[in-house]
Amino acid sequence: MSNFDELRYPFGSLLEFLRGGYFTERAGLHLTIALILFGILSVHVLMGRGPLVQRLITLFFAGSVYNNPVFTIVGGLHVNEIAGSLAALWILLLMLGGLRMDVRRVGIPLLLGGLALFTHAALVSAFDTTLVPDNGTAIMRGVLVARIFVLGIIAIGMESLYRTREDFEVLMEAMVRFGVVAILIYFIQTGVFLSGTRPYGTYWDAGFTGIPSFGAVSIERGHFGKFLILLFPCFAWVALKRRRWIPMLLFCLVTLVNFSASSMSFLAGYVVITGVLLFRQVVRPSAVKWLIPAVAVGFILVSRFGAQYGGLIEKIVSLGLHGDEGGGRSFSVLDAYLTAHPMGIGYSGSTLRNVGTLPQINMGVYALASQLSFLIIPILAAFLWLNLRVIRESAWIGDRVVAGVLVAGMLMAVFIDLVDVLWFVPTIWAPMIICSGLAHLRRGSEMPARADMVLPTWHSPPATG
């Protein structure tokens, strides 16, 4: 294993995957199966309930983990991004037709944030021409900001079009279903590897664990872990509300064997926060029957991969806590960026976050600070304020379990955004949008027009007249 090489993808899009005949190879077997299953799931979603725009939105969120090159259709856009763009255009048309937007919800603040980031990026680029050396970079920066607008418009659409609790439940169900298929593809890829063929998207461990892991339906193993872990609130919802624990067990298992330091630490965060918020709902006598297999699986994993987990802990400590230079998480990296570009480099998402010969920057808050400079203060404050407001509104959902998993998702989103560059992933915003939507649904249906009404706090049952 010591001379193991990473095997990436010799194709860059679905067309190349098909034209090159990679789908006939054993190394591409998992991707072929993934394509078929993704197609079936997409058709199932697109032929499901609700208006078409709602189904496109479902595909946009549920397909975010499917960012492997085989899901790239045209112009570097993945299937879910195309669905999201179409949904955004559709909603724009609806808005032209008179769709009303509530400025106090999530969508308008997202759009305003996007506009502020666009303004800053444009002005900074105009006065520091080294940031946009060519038209391609300028267009790419525009596209990166446009993704925020797409998300904002979709959030606005959801605020208006999702009128029942079932609408949101269908969305979360679909996210779980797509996630489970992604996990199964991971295990199929593992099977292909164990059979002696090195499948496309096999990755080495960055020197920390000593065994390979896989990209599955994502472009890279880290992407798979990070994009999948953001679905935790939906998996927890399915487990706690629908009593379907198998998806949750698969979810935890794949996170534990994927050996991605980020996703494992995020999983720990999700579990702790959800456990704290829903202590009474989770810790019950009936949960013991699940505790035994969980402990057994944990024991087997630790006894089999103890050294690997030790390596991961070493990685988390050295890169995450000590801020090694190699991890791009030290303050000196931010200092280098701000010294070279005191006004920031403008919003660059994850794609253009590294500039010229400046070192790689990976710490979420540092990357944001290097991009926004002084603007990070109002943007971060607005983000926290928005979170706080939605968390307060979550009491209106009237279901502690649903509210709990969504609030855990929002709290973890703050943490994840601070430590990793994942703020561009739609699913990290999903708990906030869903939570706000569910709260307003019930608030709209149960709110009496009474002036003496008292707003509930999160820990008390909502006042219903």
Add this chain to the structure above:
Amino acid sequence: MSRDRVGSELANGASDPHYVTLLGLCNDLLRGRWTIALMALGCGLAAALILLVQPRTYTARALFVPDVVQPVRSGSEAMSPLSALGGAALGAGGSSRSTLLRSMSVTSGLPGNRTPLEPLDTAFYRILLQSPAFVRAVAGNRFTIETPAGTRTATAADIYGLPQGPADRRVDDAGRRLAREIATTSNDSSDIVTLSVRTTDPGFARAAVERLLDAMLEQNRRMSDARGAAQVAYLTRATREARSELNVAQDAFARFLASNRTFVPASEVALQFQRLDADVVEKRQQYGDLALQLERAKLDASRATQLISIVARPETPSRPDPRGVLRTAVIGMAGGAALAVLIVLTGAHLRRLRTAGYGDLATLDAGWRAARRFTPPRRRADAGRPASVTPGGLG
């Protein structure tokens, strides 16, 4: 939002100022069209003007590929003079049976052991070019550049026109500036690295790229030397130890032979003879292997070297880089327009809230007005006190 408003707002959603439509926002933008147009035009013009007053830049580029020189193995090298002196030749001084005792694994784990040298990753060179110490060292050199007035030799600080001061500080400043002007890109499929320097002097751009390439070659040579020196030092020590062990074994064998001039092949003495003979052969073999490794390490120190193969050498750019005035102006206009849109929409929404008598905003307005009317306590005290005559006023 005040609690008593929640119900009424939901009840009166139609007239709620918090609800907006896209057409309503478009109307707001149309009302503020002159603000938007003026800000867009102003920012676009400002960006273009700033770009036009800046000096033209010139970019020199070089393309290179990470490469390596592998040491050549020949038959003669396998038996070096030193190893021959040590008696590494098969069968020399020992029985052929005992030579089978040797094991190549004795030296297989030594640092001098051969594995094919791989070229360094392109990321290494990109990180090297990011290193402040490396760039500072390059900036500290003197550059010879061709100018219309003739050949000029100057430091980077002189070429940049940095103010006089301590030499270290000037070099540091020049290094920082040079670091900002360096750009590297690499192609994953071909491993070709493009190194470019974009600066205001075309001659300096070329000279800087040349010097950076030289510095990278020098860095590679230093790394190879250091690695070779470490190998040689290790093997020299190991060879010395092996030599002394061989001497001890040979002395013991000689003593044995001296005290047992007549021995019977089947006796205990004969067995001891064979054991000592095997010991000498084994020690000699180890010594021979180490000596061979040492010779190879000494040769490889000058042979196995990481290098860069220059695909395209830098040339003095004949014309300045395109300014991209149009692109910059368009980006500036977009930025100005976006800023104006933010201002116009925020203003329009605040107006809507004021018109609707939104409670929180009214409170905020009242607070703001009170803050503007605020008089510091000292001034308030001064205003209440009767006017006094200054001491100087009487004289």
